Structures are given as C-alpha cells and as structure tokens.
Amino acid sequence: MRLEEFWGIGPKTAALLRESIGEADAIAAIENADIRTLAAAGVPRGRAVRILRRATGTDGIEMLGTGDTRDVYDELLTLASEYALTTHAADRIRVLTPLSTQDAMADRLDRVLAAKTAWIELDDDDRERVIAAFDAYDDAGGTDSAAVEAALELITVGLDDNPFDALAGIDPDALRAAKGALGYVRETDDAIAVAEGADDELDALRAERDAAADLNDSAFDIIETVRSDGVRDMDALQSGVVDHIASETGIEPPRVRSAAADDAVDAADFVSQTLRALVDSLETAVDEREATVAADLQDRIDAADAEVTAVVTAIGDIALELSLGRFAAAFDLRRPTLVDDGVAVRNARNLFIDDDYSRSPTPSGPTTSSTPPARCRHRPMIVWRC
Numbered sequence: 253m254r255l256e257e258f259w260g261i262g263p264k265t266a267a268l269l270r271e272s273i274g275e276a277d278a279i280a281a282i283e284n285a286d287i288r289t290l291a292a293a294g295v296p297r298g299r300a301v302r303i304l305r306r307a308t309g310t311d312g313i314e315m316l317g318t319g320d321t322r323d324v325y326d327e328l329l330t331l332a333s334e335y336a337l338t339t340h341a342a343d344r345i346r347v348l349t350p351l352s353t354q355d356a357m358a359d360r361l362d363r364v365l366a367a368k369t370a371w372i373e374l375d376d377d378d379r380e381r382v383i384a385a386f387d388a389y390d391d392a393g394g395t396d397s398a399a400v401e402a403a404l405e406l407i408t409v410g411l412d413d414n415p416f417d418a419l420a421g422i423d424p425d426a427l428r429a430a431k432g433a434l435g436y437v438r439e440t441d442d443a444i445a446v447a448e449g450a451d452d453e454l455d456a457l458r459a460e461r462d463a464a465a466d467l468n469d470s471a472f473d474i475i476e477t478v479r480s481d482g483v484r485d486m487d488a489l490q491s492g493v494v495d496h497i498a499s500e501t502g503i504e505p506p507r508v509r510s511a512a513a514d515d516a517v518d519a520a521d522f523v524s525q526t527l528r529a530l531v532d533s534l535e536t537a538v539d540e541r542e543a544t545v546a547a548d549l550q551d552r553i554d555a556a557d558a559e560v561t562a563v564v565t566a567i568g569d570i571a572l573e574l575s576l577g578r579f580a581a582a583f584d585l586r587r588p589t590l591v592d593d594g595v596a597v598r599n600a601r602n603l604f605i606d607d608d609y610s611r612s613p614t615p616s617g618p619t620t621s622s623t624p625p626a627r628c629r630h631r632p633m634i635v636w637r638c
Contacts, residue, residue: 253279254266254275255269255270255275255278255279258279258282258303258306258307259303259306259307260299260302260303260306261303265295265299268293268294268295269290269293269294269295272293272294273289273292273293277289278290278293281293282303282304282307283307285304285307285344285347287300287301287304287340287343287344287346287347288339288340288343288394290303290304291343297343300343301343301346301347304347305347305349315350315352316350324604325350327604328603329345329346329348330346331579331603331604332345332575332576332579333345333346333575334579335575335576335578335579335582336571336572336575337382337383337386337571337574337575337578338386338389338390338394338568338571338575339390340390340394340568340571341568341571341572341575342575344568344572345572345575345576354590357590358590361587361588362415363415363573364573364576364577364580365577365580365586365587366414366415366577367415367416367573367574367576367577367578367580368576368577368578368580368581368585369577370411370415370416370574370577371574371577371578371581372581374409374410374411378409378410381405381408381409382405382406382409382411382574384405385401385402385405385406386402386571388401388402389401389402389567389571394568395434396434396560396564397431397434397435399563399564399567400427400430400431400434400560400563400564401431402567403419403422403427403563403566403567404424404427404428404431406419406570407419407422407424407427408424411570411574415573416566416570416573416574418562418563418565418566418569418570419562419563419566419570422559422562422563423556423559426555426556426559427556427559427560427563429552429555429556430552430553430555430556430557430559430560432552433549433550433552433553434553434560435447436449436450436549437450437546437549437550437553443543443546444546444549444550445542445546446542446545446546446549450545450549451541451545453541454538454541454542454545457534457537457538457541458538459502460501460502460503460507460534461531461534461535461537461538463500463501463502463503464497464501464503464527464530464531464534465531467497467500467501467527468524468527468528468531471520471523471524471527472520474493474496474497474523475489475493475519475520475523477496478492478493478496486519489519489522490512490522493512493519493522493523493526494508494509494512494526497526497527497530503530503534507530507533507534508526508530510533511526511529511530511532511533512526512529513525513526513529583603
C-alpha cells in the first residue's frame with residue numbers, strides 16, 4: 253500500500269512523510285494511529301487527526317453523516333481529551349471513531365467504566381502521584397525508562413488489575429533494577445553509551461581524561477611553572493612536570509609517570525608527548541570501563557526484559573483508558589443500554605449544556621414539563637448520562 257492510498261494524503265503530504273521518516277514508518281504510524289510520529293514528521297495535528305480517523309475507523313466515520321453531527325462529535329472528543337493524562341493519550345482520544353458493533357461498544361464501555369471506578373477509588377494523594385508520573389513520562393518523551401517509572405507508580409497505588417491487567421504479575425523489584433539501568437544507557441551507531449552517574453570509576457576516569465586534555469595546549473605554561481621553582485636540569489624538570497600534571501588533574505602520579513615520554517628532544521616536547529600519551533591511555537581506560545559497565549547494565553535490563561517489554565507496550569493503552577476513566581468520573585457517566593439502532597437512555601443530559609439539569613440527573617419517576625422524556629434515543633456518537 254502506498255501513502256497516497258490513504259484518505260487525506262496527497263502528493264505534498266506523501267513527499268513530506270517520505271523525506272522525514274520514510275514510507276514504511278509513515279504507513280506504520282497511520283495504521284497504529286500514531287499522531288505523535290506524524291506530527292513530529294511535520295503533518296499538522298488537526299490534519300493528522302482527520303487522516304487517522306479515516307484510516308482507523310471508516311465504518312464509524314460514515315455514521316457521522318452531517319456536518320452538525322461531526323461538529324458535535326469533535327466537541328465531545330475535545331472535551332474528553334481535556335482529561336488526558338498524556339499528550340499521546342489526548343491525541344488518541346481525538347482520533348477515536350464511533351464503533352459499529354455492539355460487542356465493540358460493550359468492550360469499550362467495560363474498560364472505560366472499570367477505569368472510572370479505579371480512578372474514583374484512588375485518594376487525592378494517589379491521584380496526584382499518577383498525574384505526576386504521566387507528566388514525567390510525557391516530559392521524557394515517552395522513553396522506556398519513563399514508561400517503567402510510570403508503571404512503578406501505578407503499581408504502587410494499586411492500579412495493577414482490571415482493566416490494567418498488563419501490570420498484573422509484574423515484578424516491581426526487577427522493574428526497578430531495569431529502570432535504573434535504562435536511565436544510564438543509550439544506543440549509538442557503534443555501541444551502547446553509558447551516561448554519567450552510572451559508575452563512579454567510569455566518571456572519575458572521564459574527569460581525569462578531560463582534565464588531561466585541557467592541559468594539552470599548555471606545555472610552555474607548565475614548563476614555566478616548574479622552572480619557577482628553581483628547577484633547571486632535565487631530569488628534575490621531567491619529575492616536576494609529572495608532579496605538576498598530577499596535581500592539576502587529580503590523576504595519580506604513577507599513571508602520569510607511566511605515560512611520560514622517554515625520547516623527548518627538549519622540555520616542550522616532553523610535556524606535549526606526555527600529555528598526548530596520558531590522554532590516549534585514559535581514553536583507552538574509559539572505553540574499557542564503559543564496555544564493562546554497559547555489559548552489566550544490559551544484563552540488568554535483560555533480566556527484566558519481559559517486564560520491561562510488557563510495560564513499554566502497555567503504558568500508552570493504560571494512559572488512554574485511565575484518561576477516559578477520568579473523563580467518565582468527572583461527569584459521572586454511566587453505562588447506557590445498548591439497542592439495535594443506537595443508545596437508549598433515561599433522564600439523559602447533554603454534556604455541552606451547563607445548567608442545573610445538566611449537572612445533576614433528574615430522579616426517575618413521572619415525566620413533567622421540566623424533565624426529559626422517560627426514554628429517548630440518540631446515535632452512538634452522542635454521549636449522555638443515564
């Protein structure tokens with residue numbers, strides 16, 4: 253399938269996507285309703301929403317037969333997206349399409365209402381912890397490490413069962429160990445790079461290497477400083493240079509001495525050769541230590557590979573369902589009765605009408621002029637409270 257075969261993608265948009273992320277990744281983003289990737293590639297979010305709705309729910313979109321209906325539907329999703337816990341969850345809410353089968357409707361209702369119950373049962377402190385966890389996940393750009401951190405918070409507050417079954421059975425200790433490792437590694441073209449803070453020895457070697465490199469252009473200053481102490485003969489000068497470099501960089505004198513030049517033609521050559529050899533030696537030591545630390549960190553990640561994979565895969569869906577649960581809780585939305593041609597409701601209210609009636613349900617009983625009809629029907633894309 254080519255990009256131009258998707259609704260709303262013309263030659264210009266297709267060219268933009270091919271140039272920025274490639275056709276295969278662009279098609280995958282469309283099929284997975286991934287607004288974040290399309291927006292990062294340069295497609296305006298509003299346009300991406302329209303493209304993805306058509307791509308992921310053509311049958312449902314056809315139910316929105318008029319412009320007014322589509323406007324109401326857009327307003328409803330915009331309202332729901334205000335309760336999203338992440339930017340990506342908000343995007344996914346905006347591309348939701350009406351469901352065309354009762355089984356699909358019932359399944360979504362089950363999960364959203366279960367998420368609503370889970371959200372309501374949290375106390376205020378735990379809700380704030382969940383919100384903060386997803387904020388951090390968003391701020392980090394949805395990295396694996398941030399996904400693990402968010403999952404640990406959800407498990408801590410008890411959000412690890414229906415409808416968040418993906419977190420059930422996760423070993424928090426293994427996840428914490430993997431999380432610590434994930435925060436310190438990043439893949440490069442050549443190998444795995446280890447970030448600062450992962451290993452004290454590696455950090456110290458890097459600091460020594462950088463300090464030695466900073467002295468590389470200071471040969472004459474070093475000589476002048478050593479000679480200012482009254483040193484004149486070559487042996488004493490070389491010894492003084494070693495001590496000075498060790499003092500200035502914090503490197504142990506034996507390491508500096510092992511890098512000292514033995515065939516220098518003069519004092520300046522001795523200092524230059526010694527510093528170059530010292531930097532090379534430390535660079536090798538850094539590479540060796542980094543490889544050792546990277547292997548250890550990777551082992552810790554691999555030990556929790558199943559947990560990490562499950563969490564990274566599920567956290568986006570959990571954010572979506574919990575966001576919809578927050579929306580349902582905010583408006584006290586309840587399960588409608590599904591019928592063949594829509595949604596049957598009693599004493600319904602319109603979420604867009606802000607008056608006393610819309611904010612609180614009318615008690616069931618005889619219908620009066622001030623209450624809605626005892627039974628009314630609306631198409632599935634309109635959400636009401638029973």
